[in-house]
Amino acid sequence: MKKTLTAVAGALVLSGASLVSAADYVENYKEIVKNADWDGMQTVTVNIDEFSYDANLTFKSGQAYKLELKNVGEKKHYFTAPEFFKNIATRKAEVNDQAEIKADYFTALEILPGGQLDLYFVAHNKGEYEVYCTIDDHRDEGMDDVIVVE
Ligand SMILES: [Cu+2]
Secondary structure: OOOHHHHHHEEEEOOOOOOHHHHHOOOHHHHHHHHHHHOOOEEEEEEEOOOOEHHHHHHHOOOEEEEEEEEOOOOOOOEOOHHHHHEEEEEEEEEOOEEEEEEOOOOOEEEOOOOEEEEEEEEEEOOEEEEEEOOOOHHOOOEEEEEEEE
């Protein structure tokens, strides 16, 4: 048991939500997740490396997604997108069929080299949201992108 937990902890670090008022995120996200068409879920893979998020980060409001965040690089990287996460309906984050994390919303996800984290969500509020890596100078190096919900 201890070994499994260590492996999971080594795969990623999650920053959960802090205490904020309900209006700061999609309040009825549970209902949106429950009513979404998960049979029609679309999978989007983001290959993360030095120093980019290689994917078309455009999502359709109302559509259910599995966002596969794969670190194919040699350094660890963040997928930090607090405004995006607050404007979607989060179902769960999953790691290697070993763990599921449920939260109202996330602020940042860290993926270690060779690691993968899957985020299940329903795109909701339309807009443009920043995503970036907060490690060292990675953002300046190019790990700064825009997520679009249309
Ligand atoms: Cu990085």
